[in-house]
Amino acid sequence: MPLNYNYTPFLKFKVNEVSGLSMLDLALKKKLTPFFDFARKDGMTRSDFERAVSTCYKKAEKYLKAFPYIFVDSFDIPDSIATIKSPNCKVIIEEFSEFEYVPVLGLDRALNHNQTIFDAKAKGEIISDKVAIRFQPEEFSSFDVIEDELLDLIAKGSKVFSDWIFVFDCRVCLESNRTKLATEIASFTSSAAQAIDVEQYIVVGSSIPASITEIAKPSDESVVPRAELEIFHAAQSMVNGITLSLGDYTIVSPLYSDLTIAPELLLSVTAPKVFYTYENRHYIARGGRIKTGGYGQYDVICEGIAYKSFYRKAPYSWGDNFIQERADGKGEKNVTPSTILKPTICAHIEYMARDYPN
Secondary structure (H helix, E strand, O other): OOOHHHOEEEEEOOHHHHHHHHOOOHHHHOOOOOEEEOOEEOOOOHHHHHHHHHHHHHHHHHHOOOOOOEEEEOOOOOHHHOEOOEOHHHHHHHHOOOOOEEOEEOOOOOOOHHHHHHHHHHOOOOOOOEEEEEEOHHHHOOHHHHHHHHHHHHHHHOOOOOEEEEEEEEEEOOOOOHHHHHHHHHHHHHHHHHHOOOOEEEEEEEOOOOOHHHOOOOOOEEEEEOHHHHHHHHHHHHOOOOOEEEEEOOOOOOOOEEOOOOHHHHHHHOOOEEEEEEOOEEEEEEOOOHHHHOOOHHHHHHHHHHOOOOOOOHHHOHHHHHHHHHHOOOOOOOOOOOOOHHHHHHHHHHHHHHOOOO
16 A cells, blocks of 8 residues: 555654554555654653653554554653753663664754764664654755754764655644745755755644644634645645655644643533544534533534545544444443544544545
């Protein structure tokens, strides 16, 4: 099964996201290489992060062995919790030493982040021969500005890694200048290709802000055109002879962080939200506060999706089947804000990898 645009989903390394991947079609799993970020949390300590990485490793061993490899990054974790001799990436290196993952470098990371990864690879603590560099918009705006720093990084890394992957991370780009971003990505790629042997260029972004109310109000429906797709296609049209790969943050904002609100208050401030991706859009349906409207609102929303013309029907994927079963009243347990992610992420990835229009 070929992947549309060599698609790569970017996900938070959390239970329901991993579970969503576990329900994908086996043929798709054999082609897909998911990219994982650890989710930040206010007040997170180094011990908290270590426990999170340990938990995720166990989930990876259980659910992610069918994938060729995965990417793992600590991008969202504050450097302030690291120690001088042990950056956050060291926790990942130690825990994932027997799992094939692609480590991620950056020009804006802690001073010892990149070198720690190089040293670990030299010692045989990292299996993969691939390594990624993640660029932010201010970095890929001009290849000339960062060329010397980038070439120096690659010269050091090429002693231990053979395959390089560039990630152009547009983050939340709904309000960004899309033409500008696409032009900069295309220009950077063209310049880089003349100076560096790069295996893959991934363009990723999201149209989902940290606060969902910016694009979808409670007790309402919204359709959001996806800016990241516009940027990708525009960049690809400007690059001659180089194939770009499409990435997205599925249906979770890249700015997501774990809530620190007291559990007893959570239902008072949380309203259901369900995403369904079709064509170049996100359909978003929301309910009212769970404390007053109850968890049954998720079933009502699923019923509404099942009647939409863009719904792909139950046989399409495990996620689509889940939506139909909830619409038909067949669910035994309540759907919650966290458990709705498993089926909707599954449905999103199946669509983007298989049938998102060329």
